[in-house]
Amino acid sequence: MSCADEYAPQLRARGYRMTSQRLAILHVLHHNGGHLSPVEVYEQARTELPSLTETTVYRTLEFLAGNGLVRPALTGSGHLVYEIARHEHHHLVCRNCGNEMEVEHELLKSMYETLEVESGYKLTDSHLTFFGLCPNCQKGD
Amino acid sequence: MSCADEYAPQLRARGYRMTSQRLAILHVLHHNGGHLSPVEVYEQARTELPSLTETTVYRTLEFLAGNGLVRPALTGSGHLVYEIARHEHHHLVCRNCGNEMEVEHELLKSMYETLEVESGYKLTDSHLTFFGLCPNCQKGD
DNA sequence: TCTCTTATTGCAACTTCTTGCAATAGCATG
DNA sequence: CATGCTATTGCAAGAAGTTGCAATAAGAGA
Numbered sequence: 001m002s003c004a005d006e007y008a009p010q011l012r013a014r015g016y017r018m019t020s021q022r023l024a025i026l027h028v029l030h031h032n033g034g035h036l037s038p039v040e041v042y043e044q045a046r047t048e049l050p051s052l053t054e055t056t057v058y059r060t061l062e063f064l065a066g067n068g069l070v071r072p073a074l075t076g077s078g079h080l081v082y083e084i085a086r087h088e089h090h091h092l093v094c095r096n097c098g099n100e101m102e103v104e105h106e107l108l109k110s111m112y113e114t115l116e117v118e119s120g121y122k123l124t125d126s127h128l129t130f131f132g133l134c135p136n137c138q139k140g141d
Numbered sequence: 142m143s144c145a146d147e148y149a150p151q152l153r154a155r156g157y158r159m160t161s162q163r164l165a166i167l168h169v170l171h172h173n174g175g176h177l178s179p180v181e182v183y184e185q186a187r188t189e190l191p192s193l194t195e196t197t198v199y200r201t202l203e204f205l206a207g208n209g210l211v212r213p214a215l216t217g218s219g220h221l222v223y224e225i226a227r228h229e230h231h232h233l234v235c236r237n238c239g240n241e242m243e244v245e246h247e248l249l250k251s252m253y254e255t256l257e258v259e260s261g262y263k264l265t266d267s268h269l270t271f272f273g274l275c276p277n278c279q280k281g282d
Numbered sequence: 283t284c285t286c287t288t289a290t291t292g293c294a295a296c297t298t299c300t301t302g303c304a305a306t307a308g309c310a311t312g
Numbered sequence: 313c314a315t316g317c318t319a320t321t322g323c324a325a326g327a328a329g330t331t332g333c334a335a336t337a338a339g340a341g342a
Contacts, residue, residue: 017308017319039298053322058299060320062219074268078203078213078221079298092262101260111252115271119242121233123273127215130256132264158289158338180328194292199329201290220328 003027007069014067021056022064024049026084029070035081074129090128096137103130144168148210155208162197163205165190167225170211176222215270231269237278244271 003026008018024045029036036044042057061082064070070082076093088105108128116123144167149159165186170177177185183198202223205211211223217234229246249269257264 012309015319019308019320021321037298051322054298055300055323056321063320072219074215080219092256092260094262095265101262103256103260107255107259108252111249114248115233115244116273118248119233119244119273120276121235121242121271121273122279123271124236125272127268127270127272129268130262130264131266131268132257132260132262135261138263153339156289160290160338162291178328192292195328196293196330197291204290 003030010069011067016063016067020049021045021052022060024052025057025060026064026069029082029084033084035073035075035083037079037081041082072127074127076131090126090130092130092132094134094137095131096133099134099136101134103128144171151210152208157204157208161190162186162193163201165193166198166201167205167210170223170225174225176214176216176224178220178222182223213268215268217272231267231271233271233273235275235278236272237274240275240277242275244269 004018004023007023007026011018011022025041027048028041028044032044038054038057038061041061042052042054045057046052061070061072065072065082069085071085072080072082073091075081076095076098090103090105090108091100092103093100112123115121145159145164148164148167152159152163166182168189169182169185173185179195179198179202182202183193183195186198187193202211202213206213206223210226212226213221213223214232216222217236217239231244231246231249232241233244234241253264256262
């Protein structure tokens with residue numbers, strides 16, 4: 001199944017369109033798998049679609065994030081990066097070595113529920129990045 | 142107790158210096174109480190210290206955040222804003238009206254502990270913003 | 283109070299990100 | 313498959329944020 005076949009219906013169902021720009025960007029994120037900054041996405045996607053502009057990359061990433069096809073995450077330095085949306089998860093980053101691991105959303109579920117009850121809000125999504133020291137860096141201190 | 146008396150010792154204890162620039166920035170955040178973007182901080186602090194530059198504001202905010210005197214938070218549009226560090230808390234933002242409430246860190250404590258056990262990481266801080274629909278916007282749908 | 287060390291700032295150049303608007307191109311419909 | 317509506321893009325200008333380096337000024341110690 002190609003990227004186009006997979007993602008186009010999701011957009012159309014919401015009244016949006018699949019374009020060559022969106023496809024190139026999704027393709028890059030899909031294949032890379034990890035986090036990419038907007039500039040990295042731009043440079044890689046441009047190899048398949050040279051006419052792509054940076055403006056479009058920024059707007060598209062925000063658009064795709066808003067529609068759940070990609071997920072934004074924060075780096076330690078406070079910058080936004082994006083990755084293709086797979087299972088819902090968050091990030092745990094080592095303040096010392098930058099090493100990083102995923103945190104299953106499952107682990108936060110009961111906290112999520114408590115939060116809904118206490119606040120009266122209906123939670124839709126979240127932007128969670130945890131910082132700490134990884135097991136290795138704790139040893140070296 | 143003035144801002145200088147309150148914050149200077151915290152910096153000196155770590156080998157850093159209190160400067161007029163840092164003081165002006167802390168003063169603005171302290172008095173405002175809420176979230177301010179770097180540009181807002183710059184404009185307000187400049188009224189007390191006209192020689193202040195934007196470069197210094199960006200560097201100082203990052204520095205103060207790193208030392209726990211101010212706290213960064215994410216807006217719905219993915220921008221960093223800062224507020225003076227009071228009790229530890231996170232943010233819950235309405236995707237519809239932008240309304241916002243604080244989430245006590247207390248509420249997340251047990252989840253935090255679980256996370257430390259599961260991951261082996263020693264957590265130091267986190268960057269948590271929750272998005273959802275506030276009680277009002279749920280009615281209007 | 284003066285000196286000296288070095289943390290901190292300002293400047294200037296640069297990169298990253300945003301916005302308004304006119305031109306383009308998906309795709310639903312006939 | 314041709315048409316029309318409008319979502320989407322590119323362009324250009326500008327705002328926001330970053331970096332290297334030389335000048336400045338906290339504040340510790342004499």
